[in-house]
Amino acid sequence: xxxxxLAQASGTPVETIRFYEREGLLPTAARTEGNxxxxxxxHAERLAFIRQCRSLDMTLDEVRVxxxxxxxxxxxxxxxxxxxxxxxxxxxxxxxxLRALEKELRALRAACPVPHAAADCGILQGxxxxxxxxxxxxxxxxxxxx
Numbered sequence: 001x002x003x004x005x006l007a008q009a010s011g012t013p014v015e016t017i018r019f020y021e022r023e024g025l026l027p028t029a030a031r032t033e034g035n036x037x038x039x040x041x042x043h044a045e046r047l048a049f050i051r052q053c054r055s056l057d058m059t060l061d062e063v064r065v066x067x068x069x070x071x072x073x074x075x076x077x078x079x080x081x082x083x084x085x086x087x088x089x090x091x092x093x094x095x096x097x098l099r100a101l102e103k104e105l106r107a108l109r110a111a112c113p114v115p116h117a118a119a120d121c122g123i124l125q126g127x128x129x130x131x132x133x134x135x136x137x138x139x140x141x142x143x144x145x146x
Contacts, residue, residue, distance in 0.1 A: 003029075006039045010047050017047065023060060025050055025067060058087060 007014045020026040026046055029037035049070065053063045062083055069080050111122025118124060 001039050001044075003037045003039065006044060006047065010044060010051065012047060012051060020047065020050060025060070025063060056087075057091070062087060 001009070003014050003017055006012070007017055010017075017026065021028060026043060029039050029043060032038055046067070049067070050063055053066060058066070065083055066080060069075055069077060108123050108126045111126050112124075
């Protein structure tokens, strides 16, 4: 199948497929005489695996490790277990950070319970006040949260 067909069948944009190929996550597709990429069912299966990993918010490096083990089915999967345990820890930390962010946003929202002149808006004043301070670890933007 051609790249457009793989894209449609998998729900993956063509540029993403090309990116995964450049990154070495997908094997390079053979080419026709007209220089079109030709993908096999193996490409589609591997792409589905990559997409599932990405939907679990795994990094490309984590996906590479998992693919390496997938390509070596007789290898011991202890490193896979460790990778997932570490990823679960990252997710738990992001959840804690998001809860802290929610608490901060709710406190900001409470600063302006009813609409009035923007010059007197407690939310805007709170953001101004907080923006004047250097960011702390607890106040960093939560990467990948949206």
